[in-house]
Amino acid sequence: MIRSLAPEVAVVDLTHDIPAHDVRAGALCLARAAQYLCPGVVLAVVDPGVGTDRRAIAVEVGEGESLLVGPDNGLLAPAVAMVGGAGRAVSLINPEYQLPAPGPTFAGRDIFAPAAAHLCNGVDLYELGDPVDAASLLPGVLPVTHYDGDELVAEVLWVDRYGNAQLNVDPDEVAEWGARLRLRFGEGLVDGRTLVQAPTYAALGPGDVGLVVDSYGLLSIAVPRASAADRLGLAAGDPVRLVRLDDDDPGAHGVTSSVQLRPRG
Amino acid sequence: MIRSLAPEVAVVDLTHDIPAHDVRAGALCLARAAQYLCPGVVLAVVDPGVGTDRRAIAVEVGEGESLLVGPDNGLLAPAVAMVGGAGRAVSLINPEYQLPAPGPTFAGRDIFAPAAAHLCNGVDLYELGDPVDAASLLPGVLPVTHYDGDELVAEVLWVDRYGNAQLNVDPDEVAEWGARLRLRFGEGLVDGRTLVQAPTYAALGPGDVGLVVDSYGLLSIAVPRASAADRLGLAAGDPVRLVRLDDDDPGAHGVTSSVQLRPRG
């Protein structure tokens, strides 16, 4: 569709590998890529609500330098926030810039791609539909950390293809904690493991479970050349906690064996 | 290969996700996309008969506006039919427009891609090989519906990544049947289920099994946010039947529970 409507446009395929219906995975992927994209029009479609009254939207960012097009279901929000927030926004309801559709179920082809193509061609945002208040757009669903007593309450955002479990934790949050800290995880958070802060995946030793700054600038749990997610039973959305180790805690000085924090029998 | 032979050509990747050897899935995918493609050269390769005497062909459509290149195994036929039928056609046998191949097994690289590139460069179709009668091309294998008594005999064409089971049924064929109808399916067609005609996937209620016009304009069997194919045990190629419900049939008025049409014991 884009090639038909805007033949001169170069299309860069960021990914076609988002799992079906997984708005959150799509939102994360887009937010991670956002700061590396060159100015232009970004088309994103993960759209389980297609055919409902969820809006189809286009949003300006960077003072009009770039535009994001997609469903108003939280998919775009983290990326919009990452690049400075929304400017003008419209609900894509002008049928002149849409494809006559055989059914209501393929908005990617019939609504979103034509909108992206027309924007590339220089059609003004407000031609495509009705202005909407950027504050009314559905916010993203990426969690933020907080403290429960001494424990940093966090979450597994994503498991990559290597099995590394990315957390919603900035390295600065635990930079002062020393080389080792404790992870609580699993059902009821009763499992425990000592994590080794390491500069790279390759710096981890055999048997280590590491906490490494990943390529998006967030901390991820990793084990050498294997899947941390499989080893620890972690999946996207799982709650975890990071606990500072005292200096007199044996785990703080190089004991890397697993610690089991189970309730007493 | 295309880049080497025709460096100015823009290549649009429709898909690389057709299952190995599945000519029918490739033919369906291409036929669905055909009406949305911009004029040009279409290259399609799903080719289990590579190295046999199946022909390699190129076919004009739209009075020469576009060309399809691929094996003569039924892969191109439904798309050709969808856009108005074949004009000139050739068997790709001129070695001057082929790559010298180390073996006979990679026609995509050695025969089809070079042919597509040379056509993009303006080489005339008849330069690439011997003219063949379009009527001699292997027809596609997409089934058509028919009636057996009162029952519409249909088939599952395809199960998409969401588990929706697309049928070879046009919405017009059952438009007058009312909101509910019965599906017969499974081994010996002994299983039954009431289907709800719905405008969108999202309009289906919990427990509903829906019949929805999909993005290609055909009816598909769907369940809300889950796989209809898994739920009902449907796969591509399965025979199914649609049966009109009388007004006094309890299923015609909102009973959505499953009906089992098993042989009497």
Add this chain to the structure above:
Amino acid sequence: MIRSLAPEVAVVDLTHDIPAHDVRAGALCLARAAQYLCPGVVLAVVDPGVGTDRRAIAVEVGEGESLLVGPDNGLLAPAVAMVGGAGRAVSLINPEYQLPAPGPTFAGRDIFAPAAAHLCNGVDLYELGDPVDAASLLPGVLPVTHYDGDELVAEVLWVDRYGNAQLNVDPDEVAEWGARLRLRFGEGLVDGRTLVQAPTYAALGPGDVGLVVDSYGLLSIAVPRASAADRLGLAAGDPVRLVRLDDDDPGAHGVTSSVQLRPRG
């Protein structure tokens, strides 16, 4: 990143389907493609050692006609050898041509892609880092055949998506052996099977296990419309042996049943 730094460059995606960490599979894929690529810059990243002291390199081939960019872990070496060997080479250490990275773990985005883009833009190779001796680059890991007595010692290089098991054997090595030969394989090489040399996959009869020249010019083990790897339990890296059959060997004249070469009890 490439689009940002070198917007005029056409990017051709050879594959994104190399298994995680599988340097050897990436090296094979690249070596197979190398002779079909048009002149330019080739970017390859399979990089389990990211963040270690493995070098990031760029290598000239074809008297400067093309450049390969990637980690110095053997990934590039077979392709470099395939196109005539390395000319100038550098270690990519100049930070002016790299992206400031949040962590040390995404060299594809932060080091390799920027280097490829700058090379496309005409930046001289020596601007990107320190010259290194091409002889110091890590060699590839593709095995060569040899004889053990009368037996040709070979290896399964790769299993493709059809289940064909490609060997590191040139057709010339067994061209004089006649239509049938014996394969020894499995744990301890105690399993045996008669192979039929066939010009194409399609020429194999039901029950045949074939030895076919594949699209890369190497011999591969294949069965008709099924996975030879599954049937025989073969995987990439498995050692196998090819044994010439005497004319008076019953297997040399059309008996295709499996032969079991087990140790005597």
